[in-house]
Amino acid sequence: MTLDKNWYTEEWAGQGSAISLKIKNKVHDEKSPYQRIEIYETETFGTLMTLDGLVMVTDRDNFIYHEMMSHPTLFTHPDPKRVLIIGGGDCGTLHEVLKHKTVEIAEQVELDERVTRVAEKFFPELCESNHDPRARLHFADGIKWVADAQPGIYDIIIVDSTDPVGPAAGLFSEAFYKNCHRALRPRGLIVGQSESPLFHAELIASVHRSLKSAGFLEIATLNFPQCAYPSGWWSATLAGKDGPVSLFRSREAATKTFTTHYYNRDIHAAALACPEFLRRLLT
Amino acid sequence: MTLDKNWYTEEWAGQGSAISLKIKNKVHDEKSPYQRIEIYETETFGTLMTLDGLVMVTDRDNFIYHEMMSHPTLFTHPDPKRVLIIGGGDCGTLHEVLKHKTVEIAEQVELDERVTRVAEKFFPELCESNHDPRARLHFADGIKWVADAQPGIYDIIIVDSTDPVGPAAGLFSEAFYKNCHRALRPRGLIVGQSESPLFHAELIASVHRSLKSAGFLEIATLNFPQCAYPSGWWSATLAGKDGPVSLFRSREAATKTFTTHYYNRDIHAAALACPEFLRRLLT
Numbered sequence: 189m190t191l192d193k194n195w196y197t198e199e200w201a202g203q204g205s206a207i208s209l210k211i212k213n214k215v216h217d218e219k220s221p222y223q224r225i226e227i228y229e230t231e232t233f234g235t236l237m238t239l240d241g242l243v244m245v246t247d248r249d250n251f252i253y254h255e256m257m258s259h260p261t262l263f264t265h266p267d268p269k270r271v272l273i274i275g276g277g278d279c280g281t282l283h284e285v286l287k288h289k290t291v292e293i294a295e296q297v298e299l300d301e302r303v304t305r306v307a308e309k310f311f312p313e314l315c316e317s318n319h320d321p322r323a324r325l326h327f328a329d330g331i332k333w334v335a336d337a338q339p340g341i342y343d344i345i346i347v348d349s350t351d352p353v354g355p356a357a358g359l360f361s362e363a364f365y366k367n368c369h370r371a372l373r374p375r376g377l378i379v380g381q382s383e384s385p386l387f388h389a390e391l392i393a394s395v396h397r398s399l400k401s402a403g404f405l406e407i408a409t410l411n412f413p414q415c416a417y418p419s420g421w422w423s424a425t426l427a428g429k430d431g432p433v434s435l436f437r438s439r440e441a442a443t444k445t446f447t448t449h450y451y452n453r454d455i456h457a458a459a460l461a462c463p464e465f466l467r468r469l470l471t
Numbered sequence: 472m473t474l475d476k477n478w479y480t481e482e483w484a485g486q487g488s489a490i491s492l493k494i495k496n497k498v499h500d501e502k503s504p505y506q507r508i509e510i511y512e513t514e515t516f517g518t519l520m521t522l523d524g525l526v527m528v529t530d531r532d533n534f535i536y537h538e539m540m541s542h543p544t545l546f547t548h549p550d551p552k553r554v555l556i557i558g559g560g561d562c563g564t565l566h567e568v569l570k571h572k573t574v575e576i577a578e579q580v581e582l583d584e585r586v587t588r589v590a591e592k593f594f595p596e597l598c599e600s601n602h603d604p605r606a607r608l609h610f611a612d613g614i615k616w617v618a619d620a621q622p623g624i625y626d627i628i629i630v631d632s633t634d635p636v637g638p639a640a641g642l643f644s645e646a647f648y649k650n651c652h653r654a655l656r657p658r659g660l661i662v663g664q665s666e667s668p669l670f671h672a673e674l675i676a677s678v679h680r681s682l683k684s685a686g687f688l689e690i691a692t693l694n695f696p697q698c699a700y701p702s703g704w705w706s707a708t709l710a711g712k713d714g715p716v717s718l719f720r721s722r723e724a725a726t727k728t729f730t731t732h733y734y735n736r737d738i739h740a741a742a743l744a745c746p747e748f749l750r751r752l753l754t
Contacts, residue, residue: 189480189524191489197472204515205698206474210487232487241472249669252746386532386698413696413704415488415669420703421696449748458744461737463535 196228196236198243200418201351203387207243207416209233216310220302222355227310233416235310237278239303239350245278245311249415253381254280254314255451256412257348257424260459261379262288264426264436268343271295272371274330274359276348277303280314285346286322287446294323299355301327331358337371345372347380352391360395365402365427372429378404382425384418385411385466392423393469399427408433409466410459412450434460479511479519481526483701484634486670490526490699492516499593503585505638510593516699518593520561522586522633528561528594532698536664537563537597538734539695540631540707543742544662545571547709547719551626554578555654557613557642559631560586563597568629569605570729577606582638584610614641620654628655630663635674643678648685648710655712661687665708667701668694668749675706676752682710691716692749693742695733717743 191197197208209230216227228236234247245253258281262268269292271285277298285294298304304325308315317323326333334345345368352360359380368378378399382392392409399407404427414422426433442453462470474480480491492513499510511519517530528536541564545551552575554568560581568577581587587608591598600606609616617628628651635643642663651661665671665678675692682690687710697705709716724736745753 189482190476191474191480191482193473195489197474197491199472199474202515204493204513206478206491206493208480208489208491210489230487232485386696411696413669413694413702415702415704419696419698421698450746452744452747452750454744455746458741461741462735463733463738464735465732467735 196230196238198238198241200387203418209236209246209416211236216306218302218306220300222300225302225306227306237307237310242351243416244350245280245314246416247311250280250314252412252450253414253422254284255448256410256459257281257346257379257381258284259441259448259451260410260436260456261344261346261377261426263441263456264433265343265377266375266437269293270342271344271346272297272342273346273348274334275299275350275356276346278307278311278314279304279318280311281346281348282323283314283317286317286320292322295326296324297326297328297330297333299327299329331364334364334367334371337367339370340373342371343373343376345376345378347378349381351383360391360398362398362401365399365404369403369429374429375431376429377426377433379424379426382409382423384421385409385423385463386419386421389466389469392425392466395425396470399425404428405430406433408460409462411461411463412459479513479521481521481524483670486701492519492529492699494519499589501585501589503583505583508585508589510589520590520593525634526699528563528597529699530594533563533597535695535733536697536705537567538731539693539742540564540629540662540664541567542724542731542734543693543719543739544627544629544660544709546724546739547716548626548660549658549720552576553625554627554629555580555625556629556631557617558582558633558639559629561590561594561597562587562601563594564629564631565606566597566600569600569603575605578609579607580609580611580613580616582610582612614647617647617650617654620650622653623656625654626656626659628659628661630661632664634666643674643681645681645684648682648687652686652712657712658714659712660709660716662707662709665692665706667704668692668706668746669702669704672749672752675708675749678708679753682708687711688713689716691743692745694744694746695742
């Protein structure tokens with residue numbers, strides 16, 4: 189079959205494959221100083237945001253990504269108080285981070301203020317915590333932010349970035365990880381989205397090598413489904429400045445007082461399991 | 472963007488979404504007595520088989536599905552000797568089942584002989600065990616096969632079916648599960664593909680209810696990624712005739728002597744973790 193003009197299609201770069209979502213209409217289209225931001229109302233995925241033609245977030249399935257970019261890392265850290273989010277302009281990760289009562293300050297450094305302003309209008313539920321007194325939104329270059337950061341200031345750094353091309357490429361480099369390592373307190377953790385295990389296993393291996401070279405002690409990749417991202421399967425790679433990442437506060441995860449839709453204690457442990465092909469590549 | 476005629480597209484029924492694979496050429500097209508069978512050479516997914524226009528198997532990602540339809544169940548059973556596969560015409564599941572040395576007989580009951588003959592030609596690696604002396608290929612109606620089966624003859628029944636529409640609908644019914652229950656030996660297990668957790672959570676809940684009504688003691692759903700199936704996330708539901716399904720021979724899974732590409736002991740345990748939204752639906 190051929191899809192008509194009522195479909196939005198993203199070709200998964202270099203993968204000879206594509207996903208399409210049926211749209212009702214386009215409700216926003218702008219060129220910010222950094223990228224083209226488009227918003228569609230889809231037939232079954234709710235609202236869709238794309239950046240330069242790539243799917244960033246849909247109402248229907250963003251819960252998995254945002255929960256997995258935050259809760260495993262927050263429950264791995266013994267007492268997370270100060271969190272830095274690089275990117276994350278739709279504010280969904282920030283919203284999840286602030287569900288943790290231990291967090292005193294969550295700073296978000298997004299390059300493109302327009303992404304956040306558009307998200308506030310079209311994804312209000314993701315932006316519900318933007319005015320939490322613990323939230324601090326900055327619009328700046330995350331790479332420079334971390335390079336300039338006071339040493340040992342953050343407990344957790346979350347890299348909620350776009351793909352490792354263009355401005356986001358530097359967020360996957362050893363130089364960036366070294367700066368993150370320095371900006372973290374003892375027992376600090378970094379986590380970054382690390383693309384698809386099926387499509388980008390080599391990238392994941394390279395992220396592991398760079399984190400190791402940058403001084404991180406233990407590294408693990410979390411796997412989770414993400415329908416609207418390439419291959420429908422996604423990952424985040426977690427590293428500990430000087431401590432383990434395979435143990436977590438499982439009792440607290442099991443008795444958490446906030447609601448999630450994907451994450452729970454068992455899912456946390458499950459996400460750490462490494463598929464055989466990836467295990468072979470990483471060892 | 473719009474995809475040209477060099478793409479194969481499957482619209483995910485009722486889900487306002489679709490996947491496309493870029494094709495080099497179509498190498499086979501026939502109408503069997505049951506369905507249309509097409510084979511394409513794709514650009515990056517190797518060979519693709521579709522039945523009535525729905526993706527069944529690609530070279531690139533079938534390993535996850537076939538391993539997860541077999542090894543978790545085989546390693547859950549204490550001593551699987553006789554296995555029945557309903558459907559499974561591409562023979563990939565049969566190939567995985569026969570990696571287990573305890574298996575003495577693996578019977579496969581596929582409705583459409585042409586699917587198997589076409590798979591033998593275009594997916595030879597999936598059919599490598601078709602001539603194993605323990606393999607018995609039957610081309611018949613699986614629903615009738617189980618209804619007529621001798622009571623207590625099988626250790627494991629694997630339902631490797633198409634979607635629950637048309638001829639496969641009966642493979643999701645309580646009546647069918649009752650016949651399976653009778654055909655299983657004590658400690659016997661049934662596992663069936665149960666669609667996408669994201670798209671078909673209600674179906675999974677209904678499968679749980681039907682298995683329970685049919686007399687199965689314990690039921691669990693296994694989750695795993697499957698790029699080319701709807702939502703990129705798939706499931707299999709496993710049930711025990713009179714025993715548990717959450718425990719497995721983990722030491723033997725960890726020291727297995729055959730090669731897998733997705734499955735290992737940790738992945739087995741991980742697949743049993745139930746996402747929060749599904750847990751709420753199932754309890």
